[in-house]
Amino acid sequence: MVAGIFSIIMSKTNLKSLSKDEMFDFTVSHGLPRYRADQIIHRIYEKYASSIDEITEFSKELRKALEELAFISCIRIVKRLVSSDGTEKFLFSLDDGRLIESVLITDKNRLTLCISSQVGCALGCRFCRTGKLGLTRNLKSHEIVDQVIAVNRILAEPDVITSRAHLAKDKDGVFLPRKITNIVFMGMGEPLMNFDEVVEALWKIVIFTGISRRKITLSTAGILPKLPLLPQQAPEINLAVSLNATTEASRSGIMPVNRKYPLAALIGACEKFPLGPGRRITFEYIMIKGVNDTPGDARRLVKLLRGLRCKINLIPLNHDGPDGLRPSSEKNILEFQEILDLNKMTALIRRSKGGDISAACGQLASPQL
Ligand code: SF4
Structure with missing residues (x-):
């Protein structure tokens, strides 16, 4: 194999860009047994190797030969901010210098990473700072997955373990994991506008990182042509x-995408969305003062969602919402929730975390972008 490697002149392969089958093909086509592919996968996704030199299962000679053929790309951490509530925000630089953000939320025995799927976003939702940036480009699948690897690598560093020690046990004495357990696609970008790369990233996360598909959530503003394709092509997340x-006019007012893919059609697509046993669709409802928070809105929401297997997350807008938007009052939020409760809808009030480091919902917008 080694002689074979040296004799082949070709551009280098990014090992993180390969699926499992492609990794097998890559090793076999260079005369290596299949177990070498497993070793590479283990080093990259479980030991967070950032260079071929770190694949220590390989002899020095073999690593050198592999370096002639391949490399392991890595997004680079530029900044790590820690909120007073323990939420952490990571600013990453991509190979072309573009910047993206990921947010780590610690909650008892869950470590949830909120990841980005695009640099910026084209949809321009009024309540979202990312939307103000416009779209720069889609992320490649390995750049999406690399957010998980990079944060896991950081979490494994001894000084980070020490600095997180106060989070290591909850009040019931349950130890927190030191690896990401849950993923939400709620960072920068609309995932379904980058469909192919996101689907590929989902498969890589499930197959390579061991994070259960049940612990992965993709959030969309409702890109209707792609919604039915998701259960056909992606793992069941x-x-x-x-x-x-709750009305076409008010949704179009805060989410321009509604003019193209209206609310009524979105609800119709959700009704057709196949759900496995015990699964529900989560509807996120950012509560904005004077925009969508009246008792009438709550009653319309009940009508819209009746019959759907779903739950509703009521999320007060962050205080520094852009465009002069303000969060609903506590009284309105509680009244809204009560109407949903009385109508037997499951509705939880979700307070965004990480507001003091601009890591909360709708706040991701690196100034360097
Ligand atoms: S809320 Fe999501 S879809 Fe809307 S602009 Fe922000 S990132 Fe894009």
């Missing part, structure tokens, strides 16, 4: 829909 309004 959880779906969240960013709803935020």
